[in-house]
Amino acid sequence: MQRHFVEARYRLPMRRMVWLGCLLMLGVGALMTLVWLLGPSMDELGLAATVGIMLLSLGCMGLARAKQWDWVVRCFVWGNWLLTLLLVWRAGGFYSPAVIAFPAWLMVTVWVQGLRPALLMLVASVAVLGVFWWSFPVLSLSPAMQTTAALLSLVHVPGMMALVLMISLQARISLGRRVQKGQAMLATLEASQNELRKFYRAVEQNPESIVITDTELKVVYVNEAFLARSGYVREQVLGQSTELVSTMGLDQSHRQRALKQLAAGSVWRGEMTNRASNGEALRESVLVAPIRTPQGEVVNYVELKRDLSERVLAERHIHDLVYLDSLTGLPNRHSLTLHLRELIHTQQGDCHGLLLLDVDRFSVFNDVHGMQHSDELVQLMGARLVEVLPDDTWIARIAAAEFAIVFASLHPHAEGVEEQLSQYAHTLKKALQKPFSLNSWVETELVSCCMGGVVLEPASRGGNDALRFASVALHEAKQKGPGSLVLFEPRMAQDVRRRVRIAKDLHNGIPQGELRMYLQTQADARGRCVGAEVLVRWQHPKWGLVSPAEFIPVAEESELIVRLGDWVLRQACLLLATPALAGRGLRLSVNVSAFQFGHEDFMSSLEQVLQETGANPHQLTLEITEGAVVRDLDQARTRIEALTRMGIESSLDDFGTGYSSMYSLQRLPIHELKIDQSFVSGSHRSEKDAALVEAMLLMARRLQLRVVAEGVELSEQALQLIQWNPDIVLQGMLLGKPLPEQQWLAQVLGVDQGGVQHAAEKT
Structure with a gap:
């Protein structure tokens, strides 16, 4: 070859x-x-x-x-x-x-x-x-x-x-x-040239900046990446000191240490912020290494520079994700917690204030206008807060339409902080009276907010407690109504802890048999017992007998009310199935909560209970509040009609207190009106209350509805009610207080407790 x-x-x-x-x-x-x-x-x-x-x-x-x-x-x-x-x-x-x-x-x-x-x-x-x-x-x-x-x-x-x-x-x-020898030399030289060209292309086309200097740190070569990143022309940097065009980010002390390290023949590494030709900052990682001859003499230095701009941007993006709200650009909940902790632990002397602000009915606004308009409203809300509050105020967005405002060093005493928080709240309410003009639509939107505040003392435990206390105050404000302001009081935290404990213990107490059924007699005008209202009490193992006014509102905040209502219905049906009630034709009235009545499994669960207990549905009356009706009137009418077909009667409970009572009477096929005790209690001494009750009774007679008057405590009230409507059914302390199931059976009906219990267990 x-x-x-x-x-x-x-x-x-x-x-x-x-x-x-x-x-x-x-x-x-x-x-x-x-x-x-x-x-x-x-x-x-x-x-x-x-x-x-x-x-x-x-x-x-x-x-x-x-x-x-x-x-x-x-x-x-x-x-x-x-x-x-x-x-x-x-x-x-x-x-x-x-x-x-x-x-x-x-x-x-x-x-x-x-x-x-x-x-x-x-x-x-x-x-x-x-x-x-x-x-x-x-x-x-x-x-x-x-x-x-x-x-x-x-x-x-x-x-x-x-x-x-x-x-x-x-x-x-x-x-x-x-x-042949010359050709071999030419081939070797060509191969060497190819290798040199390869290394040259590798250096020239390297995506990272490469600068080669002489021993005096004068630039003798730069690659294209350096020129593209720095904006210099090659002629501008060749022969210049790296201190002027390449490593200007080193201060004098760091430069001296780097020169000493290079003079010793070692490699130097570091990060610095250099400048492009137009003055733009370039964050770079720089490595400087000596280039030696075969004899070990240093003849050049090479600078390898890696662009850290993407890493800096990534770190900044991560920081924003961790500490800032992506929608408004304000600090988020995590930042708020850290800020409160630092504020409490590092600053001594004056007290601070924390105010939580939540837009009223924001979920309704979101349902009506959609997420895009809701986000726009939140952004404008954040901008409005920044606009009206002082510059040193710390503002964060911590939930959908909930903002936190921190006022540092307001006053030496807590009373002064509360007064200033009230003033700031008044300022915010006044600022919110100006409507928001959304860019995505022509209309404007008026916004009101509930606010909860708390005083932060330097000796307090930390930011988490402060935020929790402010949340408790905000919850109290929402309970009071739109636009309310509540400042935290220690009893609020105790109430919240008790409510949480009630919910937890009730969840465990229902299956463990801690509930007790009570009955309150309902009688006709001649004093004969025609039935009873089924009530429930909770026998707590530590607290004793807990009032329903305390645990039922807690149950209504979750699905516990469904489990509680199912237990009461089953116990009432078990009692109806006993000879003591089944043979006498007595009726039992059971309260059904709005959440339970609207639950998808309500009708099937009721049918199953009637089938399993064998109770007569014609002796069962379900008391439904107007809140359950107003939620979905069509569904309420459909279910009441289904109950009527099953033989179960429906009663409109607390009649007269709702804003849609007359409308409900017109649309719903109910059988009974239950006049609220607030009207009955004053009917014997107030002409207005007497006129209202008389009108209710007259209307019920014309509509052929049975009437139950609850809260009858005096004989004067009973006589007047009977005079207006001889068919009225009375319920109240005049006829007897609520009694436990067995005691009521023995006292009111004269039924042996043991026999009734045996019959109930048999059923």
Whole structure:
């Protein structure tokens, strides 16, 4: 393969040599032809040979034009050798001066064709010369000298030709070795250049900035990444100190330490904020390393610079996600907790104030207008707070439409802080009277907020407690109504803890049998018992008997009210199924909460209880408040009609207290009105209350509805009610207080407690 490579390298010079030889032989042929034509005598055969040299040269040049180089070489060498043979023969044969042409063509053959053609030409030339030697003897010498001269010539001429061949071959071989060595050096040099180009491209196209300096820290090279990132032109930085164009972010003390480290031959690493040509800050990680000669001498330094802008942006984004609200750009709940903790622990002396603010009916606004408008309102709300509050006020968004406002160092005493919180609350209410103009729609929106505040004393435990106390105050404000302000009091936290404990203990107490059923008698005008209202009490293992006014509102805040209502219904149906009530036709009235009445499983659960207990549905009355009706009037009407088909009567409880009582009477197929005790208690002494109760009774009679008056405590009240409506059913302390189930059965109905209990268990 190496030989072919070398021959390929020879090919171009040999072609050039043959081309020049053709031009030379063309000129030689032309001169020889001119000699023949101008000479005293002319030989036609000799003239033909010289003309043949010219034609042969022209033919070879034509073949060269056609890129037929193999034929060019053959024709040029062997054609001219044949023509030389003709000229030697015409010039006198072996002893002609033209014989010198044979060694010349032998040398040409060695160079342009190689060893084998040269040996062939040597053999052919010797043979031809032998023929010429035999044919043309030496005539001018004596016979003895002719023989000697002929032999000497025969030995000398081939010997000279062999010498020419040997020297030419040796020169060709030596030249070939030199060429091969040169080509090897060129190949090595080219490979080295390729490696250098590769490393240059790697450095030049590296995405990180690379700066090379001399030992005096003058820039001698920068790559494209450095120029693109810094905005410099290469001519601006070459020859400049790195202190001016590359590492200007190092202050003098750090630079001196870096120079000392580099002088010791070590690598230096660090981060700094450099500057682009336009002054823009570039946060970079820089590594400076020495470049040494094989002898260990430092001749250059290289700076490798990594752009940290993306990392800085990522860190900033992470910081924003952790500490800022993405919608408003204000601090979030986590930031608020940290700020409160720092404020309480680091600042001594004056007390601070925390105010929580929540937009009233925001969930309704969100349902009506959608999330996009709600987000826009929250953003405008945050901007409004920033606008109206002092600059040193700390504002955070901690929930959907809930904001926290921290006032630092308001007053030395808690009373003064409360007064200032009230003033700030008044300022905020006044600021919120200005409507918000949303960009996404033309209308404006008026906003009111409930606010809860707490005083932060330097000795308090921490930000979590402060935020919790403020949340308790905000909850109290929401209970009072829109636009309310409540400042935290210690009893609020106790109330909240008790409510949480009630919810937890009630959740465990229902399945553990801690509930007790109580009954309060309902009687007609003659004092006969016609039924009772089922009430529930809770026998807490530690607190004793807990009033329903305390645990039922807690249960109504969760699904506990459904479990509680299911327990009461089942106990009432179990009692209805006993002979004590089933045989006497007494009715039991059971309160059903709004949440329980609207629950999807209410009807199926009621049917299952009736089926399992065997209670007569015609003896069961469900008392439904107007709150359950107003939520979904169509659903309420559908369910009351279904209850009627089952034989269960419906009673509109607390009649007269709701704003839609008359509308409910018009739309709902109810069977009973239960007049609220607030009207009954004043009917005997207040003409207005008496007129209202009388009107209710008259309306009920015209609508053919049964009426139950609760809260009857005095005989005067009972006599007046009976006078207005002889069919009225009375309930209250006048007829008896609520009693436990067994006691009520024994006292009111005269039923043996053991027998009733046995019958209930059997049922």
